[in-house]
Amino acid sequence: xxxxxxKTLRGTALCAALAVGGQTLHAxxxxxxxxxxxxxxxxxxxxxxxxxxxxxxxxxxxxxxxGVGAGTLYNGQDMVAWLxxxxxxxxxxxxxxxAYSYPKQKEAPMAYQSHRERQAAARRKPGQKxxxxxxxxxxxxxxxxxIAADSAGTFRSPHxxxxxxxxxxxxxxxxxxxxETTGGTRTYINGEPHEGDHYxxxxxxxxxxxxxxxxxxxxxxxxxxxxESKLVKPDKPVMFTKRDLTLPDLIAGExxxxxxxxxxxxxxxxxxxxxxxxxxxxxxxxNRAAKSVEYKTDDILPMAVRKVKFRVPGTDRPxxxxxxxxxxxxxxxxxxxxxxxxxxxxxxxxxHHERTFVSRIDGSVQYYSVAPALRTEPAxxxxxxxxxxxxxxxxxxxxxxRAYKQKEWVNIVAxxxxxxxxxxxxxxxxxDALEVLEEAQRIFPTDTARIYLTGHSMGGHGxxxxxxxxxxxxxxxxxCAGYPDIAGxxxxxxxxxxxxxxxxxxxxxxxxxxxxxxxxxxxxxSGVYIHHGSADxxxxxxxxxxxxxxxGRFHTDFCYHEFPGGEHWFGDASVDWPPIFEFFARxxxxxxxxxxxxxxxxxxxxxxxxxxxxxxxxxxxPYRYTNVKVQREGDTTIRVVVAENAxxxxxDLPALKMKAAETVIAFGDGQRLTVPTSRKAIVAYxxxxxxxxxxxxxxxKNARRYGGFKQAFDNRMVFVYSTAGxxxxxxxxxxxxxxxxxxxxxxxxGSVDIVPDKAYDMKKYAGRNVVLYGNADNxxxxxxxxxxxxxxxxxxxxxxxxRSYRGDDLGAYFVYPHPEFPDVLVGVVTGTGEAGMRATSPxxxxxxxxxxxxxxxxxxxxxxxxxxxxxxxxxFDNDWSLKKQDFVTR
Numbered sequence: 042x043x044x045x046x047x048k049t050l051r052g053t054a055l056c057a058a059l060a061v062g063g064q065t066l067h068a069x070x071x072x073x074x075x076x077x078x079x080x081x082x083x084x085x086x087x088x089x090x091x092x093x094x095x096x097x098x099x100x101x102x103x104x105x106x107x108g109v110g111a112g113t114l115y116n117g118q119d120m121v122a123w124l125x126x127x128x129x130x131x132x133x134x135x136x137x138x139x140a141y142s143y144p145k146q147k148e149a150p151m152a153y154q155s156h157r158e159r160q161a162a163a164r165r166k167p168g169q170k171x172x173x174x175x176x177x178x179x180x181x182x183x184x185x186x187x188i189a190a191d192s193a194g195t196f197r198s199p200h201x202x203x204x205x206x207x208x209x210x211x212x213x214x215x216x217x218x219x220x221e222t223t224g225g226t227r228t229y230i231n232g233e234p235h236e237g238d239h240y241x242x243x244x245x246x247x248x249x250x251x252x253x254x255x256x257x258x259x260x261x262x263x264x265x266x267x268x269e270s271k272l273v274k275p276d277k278p279v280m281f282t283k284r285d286l287t288l289p290d291l292i293a294g295e296x297x298x299x300x301x302x303x304x305x306x307x308x309x310x311x312x313x314x315x316x317x318x319x320x321x322x323x324x325x326x327x328n329r330a331a332k333s334v335e336y337k338t339d340d341i342l343p344m345a346v347r348k349v350k351f352r353v354p355g356t357d358r359p360x361x362x363x364x365x366x367x368x369x370x371x372x373x374x375x376x377x378x379x380x381x382x383x384x385x386x387x388x389x390x391x392x393h394h395e396r397t398f399v400s401r402i403d404g405s406v407q408y409y410s411v412a413p414a415l416r417t418e419p420a421x422x423x424x425x426x427x428x429x430x431x432x433x434x435x436x437x438x439x440x441x442x443r444a445y446k447q448k449e450w451v452n453i454v455a456x457x458x459x460x461x462x463x464x465x466x467x468x469x470x471x472x473d474a475l476e477v478l479e480e481a482q483r484i485f486p487t488d489t490a491r492i493y494l495t496g497h498s499m500g501g502h503g504x505x506x507x508x509x510x511x512x513x514x515x516x517x518x519x520x521c522a523g524y525p526d527i528a529g530x531x532x533x534x535x536x537x538x539x540x541x542x543x544x545x546x547x548x549x550x551x552x553x554x555x556x557x558x559x560x561x562x563x564x565x566x567s568g569v570y571i572h573h574g575s576a577d578x579x580x581x582x583x584x585x586x587x588x589x590x591x592x593g594r595f596h597t598d599f600c601y602h603e604f605p606g607g608e609h610w611f612g613d614a615s616v617d618w619p620p621i622f623e624f625f626a627r628x629x630x631x632x633x634x635x636x637x638x639x640x641x642x643x644x645x646x647x648x649x650x651x652x653x654x655x656x657x658x659x660x661x662x663p664y665r666y667t668n669v670k671v672q673r674e675g676d677t678t679i680r681v682v683v684a685e686n687a688x689x690x691x692x693d694l695p696a697l698k699m700k701a702a703e704t705v706i707a708f709g710d711g712q713r714l715t716v717p718t719s720r721k722a723i724v725a726y727x728x729x730x731x732x733x734x735x736x737x738x739x740x741x742k743n744a745r746r747y748g749g750f751k752q753a754f755d756n757r758m759v760f761v762y763s764t765a766g767x768x769x770x771x772x773x774x775x776x777x778x779x780x781x782x783x784x785x786x787x788x789x790x791g792s793v794d795i796v797p798d799k800a801y802d803m804k805k806y807a808g809r810n811v812v813l814y815g816n817a818d819n820x821x822x823x824x825x826x827x828x829x830x831x832x833x834x835x836x837x838x839x840x841x842x843x844r845s846y847r848g849d850d851l852g853a854y855f856v857y858p859h860p861e862f863p864d865v866l867v868g869v870v871t872g873t874g875e876a877g878m879r880a881t882s883p884x885x886x887x888x889x890x891x892x893x894x895x896x897x898x899x900x901x902x903x904x905x906x907x908x909x910x911x912x913x914x915x916x917f918d919n920d921w922s923l924k925k926q927d928f929v930t931r
Contacts (some may be wrong), residue, residue: 098208098270102207104207105184106192109262113536113540114551114552114891118904121205122234122882125882127876132240141183198267202266207257209256211912214253217250217278219272222248223267223270234882236787245271246346276828277379279376281379287627290395291356296929299352300350300398305346306346309344316349318370322368323365364382367383384794393410414450416451424487426487427491427492428451428495428517429507431494431503451491452481456473456477459791464789474507480712489630490516496520509561510566513653518564518567521574522609525582526555554643554645558591560643568626570597570620574604574606585603638671639654643666645663655671663927676700676701679692680707688725703717730894742917750854750895751891753812755809759793760782761778763813763814763815773878781870781887798820817835839898852880852899880900896916896928913928915927916928
């Protein structure tokens with residue numbers, strides 16, 4: 042790689058402009074045709090209700106300020122959930138005050154502060170009263186205050202970014218309706234949690250059985266300080282809704298069926314099984330295409346809306362370009378129960394377009410967008426370079442790809458992060474990027490030595506994160522307008538306070554993979570081009586300076602460019618900046634056999650295990666940083682210079698093409714092990730010494746099945762809820778599984794199989810992760826999956842090794858290996874009684890930012906008191922026992 046970093050006096054000068062095409066590119070502000078990617082490339086909000094008749098709009102409500110518990114990596118507080126869990130919720134009236142508050146809270150923290158608001162808060166003098174935007178003064182905490190919707194039916198106030206909203210409806214009868222709501226993060230309907238619409242997409246439709254009499258609805262604080270809510274009488278009990286389709290483009294010349302997804306509303310109290318969707322194309326001339334496709338689609342839980350798969354046939358008309366319609370028929374037992382017509386388009390394969398695939402995370406359909414390489418000759422079918430470009434918050438992948446002009450030498454591919462906001466390119470956003478990287482290379486022949494990574498804003502962070510996490514996958518990276526770490530960028534969110542609490546430590550460890558600066562030395566292997574606007578007030582240039590200074594301590598191959606006067610988005614040059622592509626073209630990924638030295642950092646093998654021919658399989662202490670530095674010495678020796686917090690390593694010796702029959706692995710303490718060169722070498726640190734293993738014990742933690750509770754939500758997971766408890770318990774655990782699926786849909790475009798415990802069968806769901814809802818006394822699947830687990834949860838008690846916690850107010854989350862399948866995990870959401878099960882109401886584990894250890898046990902008071910009410914949290918040993926007691930206990 043060619044060094045490309047220009048040092049100047051005091052290290053503050055920018056990288057020189059590059060001459061491209063005979064002209065020097067200079068900084069410029071937006072010109073005609075350029076747009077703000079955040080403003081115009083965002084998701085369009087659904088504005089109409091086509092699923093039924095609106096019979097009630099909520100226009101009067103009450104606000105309860107103070108409703109946001111602080112924290113980024115840990116944020117488990119929810120006052121209204123606590124009131125419901127502990128049976129303290131009372132119908133409020135204006136002026137009523139709660140006698141409770143969050144610990145150490147002096148004022149209502151803002152859930153979604155802008156950078157400007159955070160700066161203003163930092164400048165505020167001690168004792169100075171906090172003032173919201175637009176001149177509003179904060180309302181008193183924990184006192185219900187009246188609010189009325191505006192003429193459009195929207196409750197609107199900056200207070201609502203840190204306040205609960207209460208509305209109610211007196212129903213003359215018990216009936217099923219759809220609640221359509223936008224703006225809140227979570228919605229409690231008569232105490233039952235549901236996903237809200239805090240990004241204001243307009244997607245949320247919640248089937249609900251209204252009680253005769255008073256129905257109470259509470260909305261938790263949302264991103265934009267506004268909520269709109271209405272009740273809809275559904276046109277049909279089962280029907281399609283065209284909100285939020287996931288569709289491919291039809292590609293001229295490709296006649297294989299493409300994956301697509303549409304939502305189906307089940308406004309009945311029975312499950313929908315045996316469904317299929319028949320798709321028939323209608324061509325522009327009004328004729329039907331020669332073939333249709335019928336696909337047996339996913340089952341749907343009672344009183345749920347699920348996004349289900351279907352297939353779209355090809356047109357068999359390669360000359361056709363433009364719009365194509367498709368008629369979808371929803372069938373059950375061969376009977377058509379609903380139909381809908383959707384719009385598609387057919388395009389040539391050489392223009393910007395969208396493709397779809399089925400994700401291994403949950404079996405849902407996802408899309409990615411492509412700016413394909415320009416091919417000047419039809420015979421040009423050779424491998425091209427590949428750029429993965431990751432979008433910013435609110436930006437659709439299709440619009441991210443269209444910010445780039447097509448180029449002859451490279452295919453540019455934009456994954457979705459599972460949503461325009463998604464998961465900050467961490468957790469499931471990270472997996473989506475890797476899936477698209479693999480899937481797109483299956484379609485587009487790729488020169489695997491020339492793979493690059495770039496992104497803007499949140500995608501700039503994604504570039505930093507993915508680049509440091511997977512350093513052997515990219516020859517060079519180019520973060521644009523990016524922040525390195527959400528925990529630092531989102532300052533003032535409570536983690537500084539949490540760090541003074543001993544129980545924060547396992548949660549911070551669980552989120553360690555997101556700490557980019559701790560992993561920054563992995564970037565020594567890649568070229569880095571930093572591109573930022575000097576006048577950016579969304580992600581200020583100081584965020585770029587952090588990484589410039591960090592790289593400056595060790596990196597010899599990076600360029601820093603600050604666009605004079607450039608704001609957060611200054612036209613397509615914000616991402617489609619020619620010097621970035623020239624920089625990329627100068628870099629390539631070396632063959633593994635030519636990599637003689639590796640200096641690899643990882644927070645966990647669950648997230649990042651491999652760097653070229655080295656794999657970290659186990660850590661001595663889970664989710665603490667591991668550093669392994671190894672050197673190849675000719676054809677005979679691998680020297681392990683550093684092996685910090687490493688317990689099990691694999692060396693892919695065949696990939697090194699070493700000529701000797703045996704290889705010596707030499708350690709810093711003088712220990713030497715001899716292994717055959719013809720196969721991978723597995724070495725384990727046991728009892729103070731390294732030893733050679735024949736194989737990895739699949740029953741122990743390893744890179745394919747490690748831990749961290751959130752890792753259970755992967756691998757085509759199936760949610761299994763209890764049916765062997767009381768009617769109230771069974772109803773709650775079904776509702777909780779439904780809520781988690783709603784959240785995974787909303788935040789991650791997900792689609793999760795949910796089954797009752799009596800329907801769970803290991804053969805039917807072979808090889809798939811399980812998330813179990815309930816405990817050993819009420820979930821029939823517990824005995825199949827967890828009988829050997831050292832953590833047992835029953836009514837009134839949690840036992841953990843030799844320790845026991847008692848009460849009906851205990852909840853727990855943990856992860857444990859599946860007893861039958863070596864790469865499969867079981868996640869557990871459990872409680873010891875009504876208060877304990879309701880303590881699991883928030884699902885902050887479905888987040889790209891929060892940290893979760895292997896196990897946490899907590900009281901219902903955690904919803905109010907936070908970490909003060911967590912009993913214990915920590916990690917299983919590498920053999921999934923509790924002998925080391927790697928836990929923090931209050």
